[in-house]
Amino acid sequence: MKPASLWPDEQLPAHHVPPPWPGRGVRLDGTVTYVRDTPATGPDAEPALYVHGLGGSAQNWTDLAGLLADRLDGQAIDLPGFGRSEPGRRYTIPAFADRVVRWIEHSDRGPVHLFGNSLGGAVAVRVAALRPELVRTLTLISPALPFLDFRRSLQGRMLPLLAIPRGERLAAWRLAQLAPEVMARQVMEACIADLSRISEQRHREAVEEIRIRYEATHYAAAYVRTFRGLVASFLRSYLPGPDSLWRLAAGVRAPTLVVGGRQDRLVDVRVAPQAARVIPDSRLLMLDGVGHVAQLEVPRTVARAVLALLTETGESAERRDMAG
Template sequence: MEAARLAPEDVLPASEGITPAWPGRSVAVDGANIHVRDTPGRSATVEPAVYVHGLGGSSLNWTDLAGLLADYLDGQAIDLPGFGRSDPARSYTVTAFADRVIRWIEHSDRGPVHLFGNSLGGAVAVCVAGTRPELLRSLTLVSPAMPFLDPRRSFHGRLLPLLLIPRADWLAARRLAAIDPADLARMVIESCFADPSRFPEQRFAEAVEEARLRYTVPEYTSAYVRTLRSLILSFVRAYLPGSASLWQVARRISTPTLVIGGQRDMLVDVRVAAQVARTIPDSRLLTLHDVGHVAQMEAPRMVARAVLGMLSEASSVKLVPRTGASERPKRARRNTKSKRDIPFGGGITPAGEAAG
């Protein structure tokens, strides 16, 4: 493990307000629809990338980061089965999700790809990288939900008693129906962001619309509860003997890897990111002080610089300094300013200390 290196700021496009959500489409794979949002590359030398969201999230979680990286990566952010706008599945285990991501990469015929995963998506990406390394060029894990056994260190710990109750998904659906979509969106933001005020108004409107969608999808609460239950069970299995442990899978990863963790993460034990980086042989660690669970949303430019720093040293990606925003195609944007654009004073762990 080594400290992550940051690419220069000038290799990223200039900040021009808030990027609208990338267009989505549904693709039938093995008889079930996968919803995907495409972030087209802006140059002839871009390489393919796939983005995988966390528990309760969707492909919308990658809008900003994918846009920042579009000079180098041609991105596809997918909704996992049962989440966003993808069809539900029979199984909601980490392995089942990994199989679905593998099938997407195979079906799209774009591999090998740069694979990104946040939270649950990080655990899924670990499973993909440890079992099908030939499909990957690099791996980026943002607050990966790898196993830890102390529920007091997670916001989800308070949900553990619910998982033991029969028909927990039915009870969760009743609770969800009583919450206003805007209040639900605020609850999610407050649990995922170190500073919810960094969440732009336009992003909040998108989150409310996403929350409202969940009221129209009967399978959503079942998918959420069953996924959380399976994730907790995978945590227990990870500390038992056997090759199926996610930690054992991580040790087999040969792909160049970047691990990013927020020191104010309320959903995953803050010690996990460093442990993941120590476990994966060819890894780099970036720790962000004043950031929560979704660094790709809360500090997208810092995450993008770390990604490009890894890719420039570990792959064929060549960094090109930007000479001005006027040179690239523009998409419609609103004149919405975000506190996220304000530089983070001391928000990043110095490179020499990133390994912890």
Template structure:
């Protein structure tokens, strides 16, 4: 493991608050996947794909994708069951990874720079390990990799639901008892180290995203199914077998940047360093005062870290 290299701030365009990037729908194996495209602004931009976390959407990468558009031609996907994508029969990590691999093959852009946050980070670990031919570099932002006591996170109160029959009905009932604004404040408090960093526009967009959840019947099942899949992967990680996320991480050949926030309330802040140590060509960037979604909270720092990795991996050897 080595420390991350931050590109000069001048390597990025001036800050702005762009609206969500244009969206389109693609159909893979009979299911619709919702994708947002960030057009490249540089002649040498290379293909990138962004993968959001549990309960998130492709809009979680609006800012960082714009900042990176001179270097990367971005596509951000809504995972099955989230955002505007169709639901899925299964919400396990292997099922998500299969769908992402299917999308990368469908897009046909060759190997991509893959960026995943939280659940999207765990999915990206699986894809990078199983299909190295599809990956140029890997960036993991607060990846939801296994740690021993997930009850100590902001997800703790939800975990008992996983053992109950008809858990999605109870979850939907709990959602209905909160207003959209209350839910938005709860989500922002759990995900950000400092909620004052959320601009008025991004706060309004977060509220609209949460309002969408209240209108989508499959959302409670998708959320709990994905959380159940994550917890299951945590248990399997400490058992024998090739499907352990830690063993998969050790197989990753791509240059990898791992970013963590020291004020992360959803993933143990010690996890990013463990991940960076496990991946053979791992780099670590830890951010004081930052929470679970660094790409939203401090997008400029995240973008500088990614551009720094790109420059580092292109240096001639010897």
């Protein structure tokens, strides 16, 4: 592990708030996966894939993907049951990882620069460990890798829900009690340390995302079942067996950037440094005054770290080619 480097800020595009990138539904293995494309603006851009967190969507990556478009030809997917993707049969880390792998294979764009936030970070670790030929570099933002002290997470309040039969019905009832604007505000307050960093446009888009959830009858079940699957993966990681996310992380060989916010209220703030210690070729960026979704809250800072990673790994590849 080493500290992450930062690319010069003046070499990034001028500050602006891009609209959501165009999206489309793609039928994959019998269900529709929704994908947003961030078209490359540079001639030598390489493929990238962005994976959102629990309760998020592909839209969470709009700002970061726009800042990286000169170097990366980006796609962001909605995991099954989230955003505009149709529900899946299973809501587990392996099932989501299988969908990511299938998308990379279906799109024939691999190997990709793979990004994951929160739940998406855990999914990305599994993909990078088990299918290394599909991943050029790995960027993990507040990855939801295992921790057992749920007092360090606001999500700990949901644990009793997992013990209730048909807990998803209670979640759906709770969802219906709150106006979309109120729910969006609560989600942002949980995920973001400084709400003044979020533009009015992003606030409006968050409310619209909540409205979509209200209309999707499967959403509450997808959320609760995914949270249940995530907790189960945490518990398995401290038992013998090949499915431990920490053992998988130790097997990642891709150059990796790990980003954590010191004001993260959803994932134990000790997880990001632990991930960087476990993953062999890693760089760590810990951000003061930042919450759970650094790519939304401080996208320029995250982009600078990613560009430094891309430059470093590109130069290393060139040296290997010359030596060969």
